[in-house]
Amino acid sequence: SLHTVTTMPTARQPGCPFDPPAELIDAREHGPISRFPFPDGHQGWLVTGYDLIRSILADPRFSSRKELMRHHPLVDYGDIEVPPAPPGEFLLMDEPQHGRYRKPLVGKFTVRRMRLLTERVEQVTAEHLDAMEQAGPPADLVTAFAKPIPAIIICELLGVPYEDRGSFQDNIDKFLGGEVGDEELIAAYTATQQYLAELVAAKRADPTDDLLSDLLDSDLTDEELRGIALILLSAGFDTTANMLALGTFALLQNPEQLAALRAEPALTDGAVEELLRYLSVAKQFARVALEDVELGGQTIKAGTTVILSLHTANRDPERFTDPHVLDVRRQEGGHLAFSHGIHQCLGQQLARVEMRVALPALLNRFPTLRLAVPADEVALRPEIADIYGVKSLPVTWDA
Numbered sequence: 001s002l003h004t005v006t007t008m009p010t011a012r013q014p015g016c017p018f019d020p021p022a023e024l025i026d027a028r029e030h031g032p033i034s035r036f037p038f039p040d041g042h043q044g045w046l047v048t049g050y051d052l053i054r055s056i057l058a059d060p061r062f063s064s065r066k067e068l069m070r071h072h073p074l075v076d077y078g079d080i081e082v083p084p085a086p087p088g089e090f091l092l093m094d095e096p097q098h099g100r101y102r103k104p105l106v107g108k109f110t111v112r113r114m115r116l117l118t119e120r121v122e123q124v125t126a127e128h129l130d131a132m133e134q135a136g137p138p139a140d141l142v143t144a145f146a147k148p149i150p151a152i153i154i155c156e157l158l159g160v161p162y163e164d165r166g167s168f169q170d171n172i173d174k175f176l177g178g179e180v181g182d183e184e185l186i187a188a189y190t191a192t193q194q195y196l197a198e199l200v201a202a203k204r205a206d207p208t209d210d211l212l213s214d215l216l217d218s219d220l221t222d223e224e225l226r227g228i229a230l231i232l233l234s235a236g237f238d239t240t241a242n243m244l245a246l247g248t249f250a251l252l253q254n255p256e257q258l259a260a261l262r263a264e265p266a267l268t269d270g271a272v273e274e275l276l277r278y279l280s281v282a283k284q285f286a287r288v289a290l291e292d293v294e295l296g297g298q299t300i301k302a303g304t305t306v307i308l309s310l311h312t313a314n315r316d317p318e319r320f321t322d323p324h325v326l327d328v329r330r331q332e333g334g335h336l337a338f339s340h341g342i343h344q345c346l347g348q349q350l351a352r353v354e355m356r357v358a359l360p361a362l363l364n365r366f367p368t369l370r371l372a373v374p375a376d377e378v379a380l381r382p383e384i385a386d387i388y389g390v391k392s393l394p395v396t397w398d399a
């Protein structure tokens, strides 16, 4: 019989900061798809099975359009009208609009281009580890390491002065951290738009050698460039940062995995993929059916919202052996941490380079790295946050 998840869980199980909430694991055990009544009364679906999620992500009958996604799994927005995504914000668009924005960017994020950045990532990482070492233990790994490294790299790539970050890094935290009310959220969004408008104007007046300046030659308007910059900055700031901090936390909690990774540098690439799978910080996304679709023995009616739990799919025992075990030697690829289909993460090669460089450098620099507080006192983001992670990670080491 069809399982119903009556409310979306708002917390994880105590002592299990890395696992999806028990209700989602339980839903998947009942089958790949469950009924899900949204708080606003909309009768939607929750998909937790790997195969089904993958096929929905590849199916053009399911839309990412913002104006159709008005049902939030945790919040009742009432009858508000949701406007379409602003120009340039292609994460929340379908084809052909999506491709028009994504196409000119793809060439900027290739494996080859991102490998060219490796040296710069190594340099920035070394500078931050030096500073940590000089300041001495303890440290907050989030502010000393996990946040600044990806932030500096995405700023340099885009041509955003890193000194300006104070004016928008906090604002981006507010969009994605799930801890501020609507009014503050709108203020943060408006301030960021204002900053980016000034930035695009500055590039028009005085182009420099960076991605935003390169895009000035295309037929994109200033408004569109602002939207693109917003998507790239917010994606580039928060996701990798959370992977680095939460990934370190997960390794510290799995000492035999940590030891294996320290002893065998050749495990690094596989360990990064395993951390992506195991943690899935971009934990869930939604799609809306554009027509009636038969799936998993159910009819998804046109206009219905489906929540896709990427994290639970990445823990599907029909796809991964011992899915709840962190195993840096795992050989099974194909995780969905970067999604799949037309919206599959544009920055994934950049994120990989950052993680492959920064994580081993940290572990090698501090062979005695450990938590400075009991594990259950590490402050985690709430489930309402779009991107999961730790708020801070107090660590120490033998100086």
Ligand code: HEM
Pocket: 064, 090, 091, 092, 102, 154, 231, 232, 235, 236, 237, 239, 240, 243, 281, 282, 285, 336, 337, 338, 339, 340, 342, 343, 344, 345, 346, 347, 348, 350, 351
């Ligand atoms: C899209 C995850 C890092 C830029 C996505 C999506 C996921 C994701 C799951 C697809 C959402 C959907 O299907 O609706 C991650 C994770 C990261 C990461 C886990 C870090 C480990 C980055 C970085 C950038 C970036 C560093 C910077 C350039 C983007 C963009 C999209 C995207 C532009 C939208 C793609 C589109 O709609 O075509 N990311 N991301 N991401 N990501 Fe990432």
